[in-house]
Amino acid sequence: MNLKTFFNFNFLKENIRKSKGILAFLLGIIPVINIIYLVVLLNINHGTLLTFNTLSFFTYFGILFIPLGLSLSLFSFIFKKASVDFILSKPVNRKSIYITNTIGGILLILLFVILNTFIFGIFGLLFSELIIPFKMLIDYFIFWLISYIFIFLVLNLAMVIAGNMITSLVISACVILFVPFLQGIIYLNHSNTNYYLECNNEYCDNSNYYCYGDKDCEKHLKNNEYEIYPDIFIDYHFTAPLSIANNNTTIYDTISVVKMLLLSTLYSVVAYFIFKRRKMENNETSFKSSFIHLLVKGITLLPISFIAYVIIKETDFVGWLIAILAIIVYSVVYDLITRKEIYKPVKSTIVSLILFLMFTGVYHLNFEVFISKEKVLSNIDKIVIEGMDITDDTLKKEIIASLISRNNEEITSSYDITIISNNNRYDLDVSVNSNIEAKITKEYLNWQENKIKNFPFNETNYIKYNDLSIPVTSKIKKLISDNIDKRKDFDMTSLNETEVLTLYSYQNHEYQSIIIPIKISNELYKEVLTHQNEEFIKYVEENNKHPYYTLNIYNSNYFTEEDAYLFDYVINSNQSEFIRYLKYDNNIDISKESIVITIYDINTYSLTISDASKFKEEFASYKKKIENEEEYKRLLDEYTKMNYEEVIIYDN
Amino acid sequence: MIEIKNLSKSFNHQDYVLENLNCTIKNNAIYGLVGANGAGKSTLLRIINSIYTADNGIVLIDNENAYDNELLKQEMVFVPDDLYFYPGYTLMDMAEFYKALYHKFDMNYVINIANTLKLDINAKISSFSKGMKRQCALICALACNAKYLFFDETFDGLDPVVRKFFKKLLAEAMSRQDTTIIMTSHNLRELEDICDNLGLLYKGSILFESDIDTLKTNMFKVQISLKGDFDKKTFKKLKLLSYKKVGSVATLIIDEEGKNSKEFLESLNPIILDYLPLTLEEVFIYQMEALGYEFENIL
Numbered sequence: 001m002n003l004k005t006f007f008n009f010n011f012l013k014e015n016i017r018k019s020k021g022i023l024a025f026l027l028g029i030i031p032v033i034n035i036i037y038l039v040v041l042l043n044i045n046h047g048t049l050l051t052f053n054t055l056s057f058f059t060y061f062g063i064l065f066i067p068l069g070l071s072l073s074l075f076s077f078i079f080k081k082a083s084v085d086f087i088l089s090k091p092v093n094r095k096s097i098y099i100t101n102t103i104g105g106i107l108l109i110l111l112f113v114i115l116n117t118f119i120f121g122i123f124g125l126l127f128s129e130l131i132i133p134f135k136m137l138i139d140y141f142i143f144w145l146i147s148y149i150f151i152f153l154v155l156n157l158a159m160v161i162a163g164n165m166i167t168s169l170v171i172s173a174c175v176i177l178f179v180p181f182l183q184g185i186i187y188l189n190h191s192n193t194n195y196y197l198e199c200n201n202e203y204c205d206n207s208n209y210y211c212y213g214d215k216d217c218e219k220h221l222k223n224n225e226y227e228i229y230p231d232i233f234i235d236y237h238f239t240a241p242l243s244i245a246n247n248n249t250t251i252y253d254t255i256s257v258v259k260m261l262l263l264s265t266l267y268s269v270v271a272y273f274i275f276k277r278r279k280m281e282n283n284e285t286s287f288k289s290s291f292i293h294l295l296v297k298g299i300t301l302l303p304i305s306f307i308a309y310v311i312i313k314e315t316d317f318v319g320w321l322i323a324i325l326a327i328i329v330y331s332v333v334y335d336l337i338t339r340k341e342i343y344k345p346v347k348s349t350i351v352s353l354i355l356f357l358m359f360t361g362v363y364h365l366n367f368e369v370f371i372s373k374e375k376v377l378s379n380i381d382k383i384v385i386e387g388m389d390i391t392d393d394t395l396k397k398e399i400i401a402s403l404i405s406r407n408n409e410e411i412t413s414s415y416d417i418t419i420i421s422n423n424n425r426y427d428l429d430v431s432v433n434s435n436i437e438a439k440i441t442k443e444y445l446n447w448q449e450n451k452i453k454n455f456p457f458n459e460t461n462y463i464k465y466n467d468l469s470i471p472v473t474s475k476i477k478k479l480i481s482d483n484i485d486k487r488k489d490f491d492m493t494s495l496n497e498t499e500v501l502t503l504y505s506y507q508n509h510e511y512q513s514i515i516i517p518i519k520i521s522n523e524l525y526k527e528v529l530t531h532q533n534e535e536f537i538k539y540v541e542e543n544n545k546h547p548y549y550t551l552n553i554y555n556s557n558y559f560t561e562e563d564a565y566l567f568d569y570v571i572n573s574n575q576s577e578f579i580r581y582l583k584y585d586n587n588i589d590i591s592k593e594s595i596v597i598t599i600y601d602i603n604t605y606s607l608t609i610s611d612a613s614k615f616k617e618e619f620a621s622y623k624k625k626i627e628n629e630e631e632y633k634r635l636l637d638e639y640t641k642m643n644y645e646e647v648i649i650y651d652n
Numbered sequence: 653m654i655e656i657k658n659l660s661k662s663f664n665h666q667d668y669v670l671e672n673l674n675c676t677i678k679n680n681a682i683y684g685l686v687g688a689n690g691a692g693k694s695t696l697l698r699i700i701n702s703i704y705t706a707d708n709g710i711v712l713i714d715n716e717n718a719y720d721n722e723l724l725k726q727e728m729v730f731v732p733d734d735l736y737f738y739p740g741y742t743l744m745d746m747a748e749f750y751k752a753l754y755h756k757f758d759m760n761y762v763i764n765i766a767n768t769l770k771l772d773i774n775a776k777i778s779s780f781s782k783g784m785k786r787q788c789a790l791i792c793a794l795a796c797n798a799k800y801l802f803f804d805e806t807f808d809g810l811d812p813v814v815r816k817f818f819k820k821l822l823a824e825a826m827s828r829q830d831t832t833i834i835m836t837s838h839n840l841r842e843l844e845d846i847c848d849n850l851g852l853l854y855k856g857s858i859l860f861e862s863d864i865d866t867l868k869t870n871m872f873k874v875q876i877s878l879k880g881d882f883d884k885k886t887f888k889k890l891k892l893l894s895y896k897k898v899g900s901v902a903t904l905i906i907d908e909e910g911k912n913s914k915e916f917l918e919s920l921n922p923i924i925l926d927y928l929p930l931t932l933e934e935v936f937i938y939q940m941e942a943l944g945y946e947f948e949n950i951l
Binding site: 005008010011013014017018080081082083084085086088089090091092093094095096277279280281 | 663698701702703704705720721722723725726728729730732734735736738739741745748749752753754802
């Protein structure tokens with residue numbers, strides 16, 4: 001088989017050449033913006049963990065206009081008689097034109113996605129401040145390649161079906177939005193429903209649950225059903241460009257990717273056969289067939305009719321009048337735009353009005369007649385708190401009981417929870433008492449423990465300590481994996497943010513994170529603090545302005561409140577000595593009492609001074625040097641006065 | 653050789669632009685396609701060039717189905733009446749486009765002819781006049797060295813000098829290789845000068861085909877005056893395409909169809925008998941009139 005019969009490289013080359021300006025712009029704009037974005041991130045952050053969504057932000061904006069530009073460059077010739085004559089008379093057959101243009105477009109998209117992936121990869125490699133895991137780059141490449149190709153093929157299909165560009169855009173919108181629109185209608189149906197939770201376990205206490213004469217409430221109460229107000233989520237798995245609306249923490253959705261792959265194959269095959277048989281004389285109008293013109297117009301009436309239905313519901317007769325007028329105007333305007341004529345005005349208007357009435361009827365049935373105004377959640381398959389499945393059945397029952405409890409006196413904490421019932425997701429807030437809170441915490445620790453057991457330490461992408469990114473070196477990774485079992489010696493619930501490390505690893509298209517005590521290894525702790533201090537010194541040295549030093553964590557045996565008040569002025573007045581001290585006299589020794597100094601800027605920079613006793617003497621010498629300075633004296637007076645006023649207020 | 657068999661095409665499944673059209677065009681000839689507006693000339697050229705698909709019938713070129721035949725299309729170039737150039741393209745850019753697609757494209761030919769015609773090959777075609785644009789299209793078409801050239805309203809917009817120059821180039825192309833040219837034009841005088849054969853397209857089918865010389869020698873305009881009264885019936889033995897009498901002088905358009913009209917007319921002892929040659933335009937008009945096409949209502 002001769003490959004040239006399918007793919008004509010010269011034809012593609014010429015097609016690209018004729019549109020080189022627009023193609024260069026289309027394919028270059030997003031990579032340029034991405035570079036600027038990464039440079040900005042580098043300048044404002046000292047360690048950024050890029051998520052899939054962050055990485056995709058600007059790529060997402062190109063999802064419509066880049067495939068559209070490509071599709072127009074390659075296929076819009078079919079909309080003009082002169083260009084049809086020009087192209088189709090050339091020694092390239094229709095099969096070859098379609099396949100060459102389609103593969104050419106896909107190759108350009110591939111180039112575009114590779115370029116972006118390469119940019120992210122290079123930035124990730126060159127700048128350790130930007131954490132871009134390789135697995136995420138693969139996800140980015142796959143997801144956006146398939147998404148862009150999907151939209152490109154939808155647009156191609158629309159173009160070969162339609163006779164002009166406006167109509168092709170209408171068809172594209174129909175292809176892309178038809179199913180999501182129907183799903184949206186179903187969602188609205190769900191959100192209009194009153195939800196009740198069945199609670200008949202031994203923990204359910206309705207002694208504080210009152211119906212205040214509400215008959216429905218009383219009826220349900222008899223059956224141990226209590227009204228709840230959840231946010232309802234349906235797993236849509238939308239295809240691009242609506243993938244952003246999927247109910248996931250990341251845009252990446254495997255089911256969406258598979259859907260797009262299958263639909264892309266289907267659309268490209270359908271478009272191929274249509275293109276081969278296309279009546280090329282059918283250009284500059286919507287469709288040759290009047291039926292198809294009316295059918296597509298009918299589909300576009302679906303959302304218009306929905307808006308009209310909402311108006312009618314609120315305004316009765318006037319609403320009907322406005323809606324009918326709007327449909328007539330829309331019908332005429334649609335014909336004028338897509339066919340450049342008022343096409344069979346009587347027939348067209350009648351068909352539009354009949355369809356409008358039909359759709360309105362369907363909406364009415366959907367929202368008013370067939371709708372179950374009540375839904376009782378009796379089968380709770382799963383309860384999820386902050387990503388953790390509750391496995392303890394007793395705790396599950398207690399949480400369900402807490403959802404209906406109106407006893408506010410015992411509440412100590414509240415959580416965002418997700419209930420999965422019959423594959424539907426309901427998000428709720430639950431307020432719990434100390435007993436349940438403790439159980440949730442215990443369950444959470446168990447869950448964390450399991451996560452730690454299964455955590456791929458060798459694939460750690462990011463380590464966070466007190467808002468600081470710690471370089472993920474093989475030494476640190478080894479220190480962690482060698483000492484991870486020592487975590488059991490720590491009470492995780494009592495550790496604050498300066499005592500833990502958060503480890504992130506990109507697995508299954510999302511970051512998995514675990515929290516571990518930093519002091520599982522002295523060497524690890526020393527490594528982390530040394531890095532933290534280096535970052536602090538680097539910031540002070542590179543920063544032109546005077547930073548504001550806050551004596552953040554200190555022991556009052558070594559530093560008084562007066563010291564804390566004067567701290568910034570004293571350090572700034574002795575900055576060079578202070579830096580020298582940090583560089584040469586501040587070896588981390590975790591056995592000694594330490595203090596923490598913090599600078600709050602765009603980012604927070606912390607410094608651990610290892611030996612508080614030694615630094616006390618250093619600080620005293622700084623004070624001595626400037627004790628005769630006017631500003632120092634003024635600050636001292638200010639502090640004394642402030643302290644005096646506080647004492648008076650206190651005494652009073 | 654181009655063979656068109658039972659070709660039909662309609663744009664609305666009712667009114668056929670081409671209906672059961674049959675035609676054979678021999679190689680190494682210039683075939684002029686004439687017909688009234690809407691007769692289907694351009695549609696026929698578009699079907700031959702696989703731009704439109706026929707509802708029925710087939711176009712065979714060198715005994716191969718011409719539809720979407722990539723190999724055959726290497727030997728076919730179509731210059732439509734409505735010209736198209738890529739936005740911002742120069743003649744050189746267009747030539748490169750053609751070169752990428754036609755194996756036998758001759759870039760030197762483009763440069764030489766453009767120089768002769770004083771066309772700036774690096775100037776944007778969009779800045780050219782209508783005639784210059786047609787020159788560009790014709791140069792590119794001829795440079796393809798294709799065996800079959802299809803020209804729709806070929807010389808539209810060209811000045812007489814350039815027109816003559818291109819006629820010379822067409823003749824050269826025919827002598828260089830067995831080129832067959834099919835051209836349409838409303839200007840029948842133009843076809844008269846250049847075409848070997850002529851086909852008259854009427855109501856979707858070829859009404860008649862003939863070589864130009866036969867066509868012109870078979871039809872005559874005769875001015876005749878007889879002694880005594882006479883009318884159209886007097887000439888019923890002849891095939892009259894048109895009969896007009898002003899005073900005692902009648903003007904007849906006679907289609908000879910192998911008969912010798914002169915012998916018959918002389919036997920009537922005319923006072924005046926003048927045989928005048930017909931221009932192709934007149935042949936076309938009288939043939940059409942004979943078929944009921946009412947020019948008088950238009951003119």
